[in-house]
Amino acid sequence: MSTVPDIASIPKTRPLSDSDNDAEVPALKKPRLEKENVQSESMDVESTGTPEVVIGLEGMEGGSKSKGNTNTANGKQNSQKKRDKKKKEPPLPEPCSPGDVLYQEIRELLGPDVVDAVTARGEAFKSPFEKGEEVEVDIEFIGSGGNGVAKAPSSKGAWVVVVPCTVQKEKVKVRIAWNERLHSTADIVEIISPNTELRDDSRVQCKYFGTCGGCQYQMLSSETQLDLKRDVIVKAYKIYSKLPESSIPTIESTVESPLLYNYRTKLTPHFERAPKYAKKSDNEGGKQPDWLKIGFNVLNVNKTMDIEECPIATANINQKYKEDRKEIVKNIFNYKKGVSLMYRDSLDTTFDAEKMMEPPVDKLSEAFTKQVCISNQKAQARELVGDYLFEYEAGGFFQNNNSVLPLLVDHVRSHIRTSQEDLEKASQPPLTHLVDTYCGAGLFAITLSSLFEKVSGIELSASSIASAKRNASLNHIPTSKISFQSGDAFNIFATVSSFPANQTVVVIDPPRKGCDEAFIKQLVGFRPKVVVYVSCNVHTQARDIGDIIRRTEGDGEGQRYRLETLRGFDLFPQTAHVEGVALLRLY
Numbered sequence: 001m002s003t004v005p006d007i008a009s010i011p012k013t014r015p016l017s018d019s020d021n022d023a024e025v026p027a028l029k030k031p032r033l034e035k036e037n038v039q040s041e042s043m044d045v046e047s048t049g050t051p052e053v054v055i056g057l058e059g060m061e062g063g064s065k066s067k068g069n070t071n072t073a074n075g076k077q078n079s080q081k082k083r084d085k086k087k088k089e090p091p092l093p094e095p096c097s098p099g100d101v102l103y104q105e106i107r108e109l110l111g112p113d114v115v116d117a118v119t120a121r122g123e124a125f126k127s128p129f130e131k132g133e134e135v136e137v138d139i140e141f142i143g144s145g146g147n148g149v150a151k152a153p154s155s156k157g158a159w160v161v162v163v164p165c166t167v168q169k170e171k172v173k174v175r176i177a178w179n180e181r182l183h184s185t186a187d188i189v190e191i192i193s194p195n196t197e198l199r200d201d202s203r204v205q206c207k208y209f210g211t212c213g214g215c216q217y218q219m220l221s222s223e224t225q226l227d228l229k230r231d232v233i234v235k236a237y238k239i240y241s242k243l244p245e246s247s248i249p250t251i252e253s254t255v256e257s258p259l260l261y262n263y264r265t266k267l268t269p270h271f272e273r274a275p276k277y278a279k280k281s282d283n284e285g286g287k288q289p290d291w292l293k294i295g296f297n298v299l300n301v302n303k304t305m306d307i308e309e310c311p312i313a314t315a316n317i318n319q320k321y322k323e324d325r326k327e328i329v330k331n332i333f334n335y336k337k338g339v340s341l342m343y344r345d346s347l348d349t350t351f352d353a354e355k356m357m358e359p360p361v362d363k364l365s366e367a368f369t370k371q372v373c374i375s376n377q378k379a380q381a382r383e384l385v386g387d388y389l390f391e392y393e394a395g396g397f398f399q400n401n402n403s404v405l406p407l408l409v410d411h412v413r414s415h416i417r418t419s420q421e422d423l424e425k426a427s428q429p430p431l432t433h434l435v436d437t438y439c440g441a442g443l444f445a446i447t448l449s450s451l452f453e454k455v456s457g458i459e460l461s462a463s464s465i466a467s468a469k470r471n472a473s474l475n476h477i478p479t480s481k482i483s484f485q486s487g488d489a490f491n492i493f494a495t496v497s498s499f500p501a502n503q504t505v506v507v508i509d510p511p512r513k514g515c516d517e518a519f520i521k522q523l524v525g526f527r528p529k530v531v532v533y534v535s536c537n538v539h540t541q542a543r544d545i546g547d548i549i550r551r552t553e554g555d556g557e558g559q560r561y562r563l564e565t566l567r568g569f570d571l572f573p574q575t576a577h578v579e580g581v582a583l584l585r586l587y
């Protein structure tokens, strides 16, 4: 086990640069980030509308009016200058972006009236802190992004301090790293009074924890992490679904991942080419030069830190990565550019997949148990989910935690079964058709296929669709029953017009940005009996589900969606991420 970091040595948070982005791990914001944050959070976050521009009221209408009274050219010029200056204030963060989620938490903590008044005075960016200033704060809660959130001391006015690696009820001495809209982000100098009910630093299994941006929660028990993730879903639905409380079911406890470490089946470390000042002798005898860092970005800094192993990744990946690191050191002068590495844990693909799936299938055989690590993005990776075998391009999309996938799929399956039984009892038509939108390599279409007569999947990536077709064949699902096509998800409703809507289940599993309006319109137009919405971003999920429900409100019996169940799955233990699964049904 790696050494546990001394809390005092926890990272010195510094700003990311524009190019920084590991879309797979949550990141703190950086200065001037609100606009950039939308792009850096994930490449697939798209704009959902024109962001509101915050313009201070003073010096705007009121200001120019009073200047207008003086009716001087200077007055007009000054007022115009002020207007221009105010206009440069960054727009509010994109709704549902990590920046917006934090902004909503700040509004809640400081009070909406206070935030609006500060904003109206044009002081939302007027930090009471200098960079580097030290201050003591009391952490009030862990925000949805996984960081401690505190009010600034009252002498500093309405302002918030965000501190990574802290938990509620801790008194912390921090150093201000940077300032942003209504808050500063700070590094821990000292945890004056730790919350020993929640924090136990001996739980930390990674020597880079607190410095690397990947994990936020290693000091917490799994139970606490699951509770926090449930709270994130509660808050997301409260803020973003805009549904009345009565429309939101009790959110079930978050499902734990069977593996809490060594679960991650994909890892993407990187390194830069040798700098100009490097000497050819720097790597003599296989010695790693100080300037060569192979790993991940320092927490919120556009700077790679050297990471020898990642305890949340599988042992196989760490093994291969260690070997590759030696080769990289040896050959570093041959690289003309920086490189992004990719590692995928996979079943050994030298075994014949068709033969493996010929009955009787022996899941204990070497073909089903020998794991390898693939580092070629274009190579095929293979994994078993329950009784189903999947192949996909190693660099393409597939869920990254194989240990929890059977639980996720079983949950969706059992909830569909419950709906089927309810309908049967009520002598209503059975659920016979499944549409898997954003289907990737066919995970849901294939694992749920036994419940349906006809299944159709759609996905933007042509290579994922090729994998989905092959996976259907590998798992002996005939083409007369299942079909896949590449294209934009909303097109599927035209292609499944022969599916009886009142007997159809639609699974939605979009990227972090959620569904676009065109998709939701088509979905609601088609009006499938059941919708299962799986998402790695519960904020956009809440927004979309609120939208779907509102669009059918007031419609007749059997035509209105109701949110039946909502539950989180811990696909990413030790991080603040949570996967949400929601089921909607027409009533």
Ligand SMILES: C[S@@+](CC[C@H](N)C(=O)[O-])C[C@H]1O[C@@H](n2cnc3c(N)ncnc32)[C@H](O)[C@@H]1O
Binding pocket: 397, 398, 399, 437, 438, 439, 440, 441, 442, 443, 444, 458, 459, 460, 461, 464, 487, 488, 489, 490, 509, 510, 511
């Ligand atoms: C979160 S993944 C889910 C994949 C699959 N359901 C699974 O669990 O393996 C989202 C998928 O949506 C695809 N995608 C993104 N935008 C899309 C669009 N507009 N229409 C269809 N698919 C899209 C991506 O290529 C990706 O495979």
